[in-house]
Amino acid sequence: MQKYIACWLVLSFLTASVAYAQESGKSVPESGEVLEDTQNSFPTVDSTTIQMDITAVRETRESTKDELKKRIRKRYTPIRVTLTNQSGKLLKIPRENVYFLTTEGEKVPPPTDAEIFDKIRRHGIRRGVAWAVPAGLLSFGILAVPAAVWSGTHTKVTNNGVKANLEKNNFDGGHLPPEGSVTTMLFIPKKVKDITTVVFDRVINIEDEVETTKQVLIKDLETIIDESEK
Numbered sequence: 001m002q003k004y005i006a007c008w009l010v011l012s013f014l015t016a017s018v019a020y021a022q023e024s025g026k027s028v029p030e031s032g033e034v035l036e037d038t039q040n041s042f043p044t045v046d047s048t049t050i051q052m053d054i055t056a057v058r059e060t061r062e063s064t065k066d067e068l069k070k071r072i073r074k075r076y077t078p079i080r081v082t083l084t085n086q087s088g089k090l091l092k093i094p095r096e097n098v099y100f101l102t103t104e105g106e107k108v109p110p111p112t113d114a115e116i117f118d119k120i121r122r123h124g125i126r127r128g129v130a131w132a133v134p135a136g137l138l139s140f141g142i143l144a145v146p147a148a149v150w151s152g153t154h155t156k157v158t159n160n161g162v163k164a165n166l167e168k169n170n171f172d173g174g175h176l177p178p179e180g181s182v183t184t185m186l187f188i189p190k191k192v193k194d195i196t197t198v199v200f201d202r203v204i205n206i207e208d209e210v211e212t213t214k215q216v217l218i219k220d221l222e223t224i225i226d227e228s229e230k
Helices: 002-023 070-075 113-120 124-138 144-169 221-229
Strands: 052-058 076-085 091-093 098-102 174-176 181-189 195-205 210-217
Touching: 052 195, 052 210, 070 076, 070 113, 070 144, 098 181, 113 144, 174 181
Parallel strands: none
Antiparallel strands: 052 076, 076 181, 091 174, 091 195, 098 195, 195 210
């Protein structure tokens, strides 16, 4: 009996080690591109001087099921944002100067790729042990390590899929060429309520070296659909 317990402890250690090896290969996505000159302040002009149209729509889990991973949709509400440069000049929109406003006027920064991933990623060690223990008990230890290896590999693949999905859809700041348009997303944690507005605190006209603040009310997708059907 003691030999069996000792063997089981060794297998458990090996299982955890394998799962850790699988998990340690992860790379946390960057929190967003740091654009050059975003720390330099330019003269502030009226929001109408820099012409850029913004729309923001609060999507639903159902409306984005073909675009976003289930784990993202479960924890976050996607805001689909369309930015259209009508100024005739190259614009720069730093990611770190974007935030939401609540009905009480509280500023809420949208989470970065890294922050979202940290909340929703699956943990290889825990899942590896969770699979290895019952597999080991049923097979007298034979399948413990293979189960841990399979679980670790599967976890890494699914986590990488979530990372890629975030990088594709989450707004990361950047340049918007003259007459250019981009549609992207920002995310609100579902526990945060009463978000009404998205603010782009620094929209920079690079050529003229001036900047302004743009903001827009967030519309609900259901409201837009209802209005279009009338």
